[in-house]
Amino acid sequence: MSVDPHPITVWHGSIRALASHAKEVVDGAEWAYASSLKYPRHRATVLASRAGFRRVVAQYVAVSPQHLQVTRVCGTCQRPHGPPKLPHAGYPALWTSVSHSGDCLLIAVSTLGPIGVDVEVVRARRTIAATAARCFTPSELAAWEEEPLKDRERTFYQYWTGKEAAFKLYGLVSHPRDIEVTLSRCGAAYARAPDGHDCWPLLSLAVGSVNVAHLCVPKQKHYEALLQTKFTAGAAGTTMSPLPIPVC
Ligand SMILES: [Zn+2]
CATH class of the missing domain: 3.90.470.20 (4'-phosphopantetheinyl transferase domain)
Structure with missing residues (x-):
């Protein structure tokens, strides 16, 4: 390596x-x-x-x-x-x-094992409330509707990227409501399968002010390994660089 x-x-x-x-x-x-x-x-x-x-x-x-x-x-x-x-x-x-x-x-x-990542540009969409109503679980929808209006767009994408990241990790779901995302005030988040048995940590990634991104890892111990990771700069000539991982 x-x-x-x-x-x-x-x-x-x-x-x-x-x-x-x-x-x-x-x-x-x-x-x-x-x-x-x-x-x-x-x-x-x-x-x-x-x-x-x-x-x-x-x-x-x-x-x-x-x-x-x-x-x-x-x-x-x-x-x-x-x-x-x-x-x-x-x-x-x-x-x-x-x-x-x-x-x-x-x-x-x-x-360590499978992971899922998703990024979305936060942008105004006229259909955002209809999409939330169609794709969010009842408790996601209730939590989202409690957000102040000025934060609704960004929070919508936080739920959305959390679902997508978990979907990429887990695969076998047929509807966005099959994965439920819980966001906490300190930034810690997790995704849960509908049967409630599987629960995956979600990590919010800082990717510039216009983007929202989540990384989903399969187990808490993977999340801890991630938080302990120190990042080095990319090799010379590489136009991709590692993201700093925020610690909650
Ligand atoms: Zn094809």
Whole structure:
């Protein structure tokens, strides 16, 4: 490993910056897939997420980003837009989760087990109350409606990213209401499955003033490992850097 084996690190990068240097690291299939997309913004996001993943994960595997072996076959349609998979042989056991919104790309990497990360740009949406009514559980909705009006948009995205991060970790849910997020005043949060048996810590990440982001880890001990982690700067030439993890 060419970086310290921190148990969990969330890497943060700019989509614009990563996309503009993507050609240096992505492979022919990734470039061809991105080039086949109609909208420039979609193209930039795909290139940035491919390039960012290579730049980050290559450091753990000690290969150059362009030589990282990664496949992305979609389980439904077989096109190359599925979640990234690393080979089992010759690579350390790593779990990753990728999220993007606006110009922000997050890549969470764990050596402990599965993780889920989600970021959203906080923006005004006319449909926000209807979406909350449709997707939030009764207790989430009640807590959200108690928030002062000026904080509603940001809090909506806190619930939303908490649900998405837990969904990415847990998978097997069919409706946003199947995961219930509880946010506390001190910033500690957790997500719970509907049967109440599984409960996962959620960590709120500071990713600039316009973004809200959550990281979901499967067990309390993982959360403690994360809080004890010290972060180092990214390697030279890497356009992604580790996020400072706030301690509640
Ligand atoms: Zn597909």
